[in-house]
Amino acid sequence: MTLRAYPVRYLPGEDELVWTGGLGVTVRFTPGVEPLTMADEVDLLVVTPEDFSESLQPLVEHKDSYGVATRLVTLEDVYGGVFFEVRGRDEAERVKYFIKDAVEEWGVRYVMLVGGRNGGLLEEKWWCPVRYAHLDDGSNWEASYLSDLYFADIYNPDGSFSSWDTNGNDLFAEYSLMSKDILDLYPDVYVGRLACRNSYEVEVMVDKIITYETTAHGSEWFHRMVAVGGDSAPRAGDPWYEGEEENKAALSYMDDFEEVTLWTSDGSLSGPQDVIDAVSRGCGFLFFDGHGNPMNWATHPPHDEETWIDGLGVGDMRKLSNDGMYPVCVVGGCHNGQFNVSLLNLLKIYEGYQHWYSYIYKGEVSPESWAWWITRMAGGGAIASLGYTGLDWFATGDGDQDGIPDCTQYLSGFMHVNFFWEYGENGRRMLGELHGETVADYINAFFPTTEKLDYKTAEEWALLGDPSLMVGGYP
Structure with missing residues (x-):
């Protein structure tokens, strides 16, 4: 039996800080x-x-x-x-x-x-x-x-x-x-x-998994982590660039990895080619945090909500040339993991123009979702991806006034940061355990709860890949 106690908690939905003066366990x-x-x-x-x-x-x-x-x-x-x-x-x-x-x-x-x-x-x-x-x-x-x-x-x-x-x-x-x-x-x-x-996609995935597990161990490329982010919620008076803060928090647990950061704040992220170049060198982990839909991932420069900087779209993925050097990809963004999308949605004009057009602006006419596309592509891409099948909710500011940006402590930010904690600090190496125990960490931290977004965050975080994958390959 494992017992984890959290005597102080912040409830974002109610904007309340609650604590207890003591704990008794029977x-x-x-x-x-x-x-x-x-x-x-x-x-x-x-x-x-x-x-x-x-x-x-x-x-x-x-x-x-x-x-x-x-x-x-x-x-x-x-x-x-x-x-x-x-x-x-x-x-x-x-x-x-x-x-x-x-x-x-x-x-x-x-x-x-x-x-x-x-x-x-x-x-x-x-x-x-x-x-x-x-x-x-x-x-x-x-x-x-x-x-x-x-x-x-x-x-x-x-x-x-x-x-x-x-x-x-x-x-x-x-x-x-x-x-x-x-x-x-x-x-x-x-x-x-x-x-x-x-069957073609099955054969691609079988080949990628076997190649990864038999060749990744001991490789120079695996010990590199690419982190991509910007200012996810540009707001007056908010000093935090949420995507970059989550990147920093995740990287803090990856001591044995070379850090490659692509950020809008320093100009290292200016468009998809920056991501393509970084990933094509090979990396063990690829972490995006920003905004998305089933076809694209993008973010903002600091304090500029009107400007979008694209990071990677499904149309860009064919340019990735990291064959045999596949990262585990964690993507923070709405609907990047929505694996029910289809080109067939273009034919649904019979549902009425407004409903039909919603498929287009929501990106639901993509042949396949962003997270699955980067995983199942041949000759490059990721070995697996973890992303959201619905809206990705994240926190902003520092509502609990602990000096730590809330985006790293609550909702999807908790998921992302604790995934890398489970790898870097807790030593988990099987991908399914990394995913599943991160979900358990989230439930331990925030449940029982009356915040419906906590339920959604846990339910919608999908692993598209082999749950028995040995991350980093076998010796």
Whole structure:
């Protein structure tokens, strides 16, 4: 059992500082009638449609050769009850129940979901099912967003299955004025997704993962970190350049890495070519913090909200020439990880002009999302990416008056900075653990909470990549 205490907390939504004068802890343990036991047979579970299974076989063999016991299960076998009893109201819930059984019967720690969008105009179609969280953040931008945390949060605190639909109305992770589902949110297994849309993308990812894990260790390029940022929220009287402050905080934990900063404040970030040049030298980590949509990432120069400086768009990524030198990419920005986008949205004029045009200005007509594009591209790009499937909310100023910019302490900034803390200070090396334990850190720090944005921040942070990836490769 791990107990973490946070006696002082700032509530951004209420602009309040709360503290306690003392803590008392009583632990009572009552064993269940049938204690939960775990096998130790499989480390990595790969869930994929049959169409991709042949292309994934070299990855299974590679993982096994490095001691990561891997089992590939097709969705057809999941739905057909080949291994376990089929339970669940829809395909996503059936997959989640299967993961639960695999955790309990096989000892699975990592789950790789393989499959992204598979067309669909009137209704989305998916190679591998997804779940949408239904939280209305009041932005009038979105009332739901993709959440793969659903597949990782298997259990309620009492050990029962976590449906994410405690009121039984088939709206999952609901948070509104009228209704709210009770969620645990702690990852019980480490989940990542290869959002592949065809066999070619699967083959690219298999090749990149094998190349990375067998060649990155001991390389000069891996021990370089590129951090990109600017003034995310230019406001009068605010001395902090949020993107750059998050970059600094993250870099402070990466002692063994050469720092390459691209910032608007010193002119080192003036456009996409600066990012292309830096990444093409090779780097182990790539950290963007600013603004985004499914097609682009950009930020502001200091104190200038009217001016945008582009960092990297999907159209620029083909110019990256870092073949074999792939970073783990953490991107702070709205919707960079929104992996449900499609060119098919251009055909939705039948929904009315205003709705149709919204797909365009929101960047939802991108063939694939920014975060997945940089990951699945051949000959360069990233080995994995972590980004937001919805609006990325961040803090500004120094509301808690501790002399530390709030952008590094709350909401998405907490996620980014603690991801690098988990690597640099806590010594985690498996990518899924880095992602999952950062989410757990967030929940430990801010829950229980009445701030809906805390729920959203945890739910929408997606890992697009191999959760069992050995960051930095194997010796």
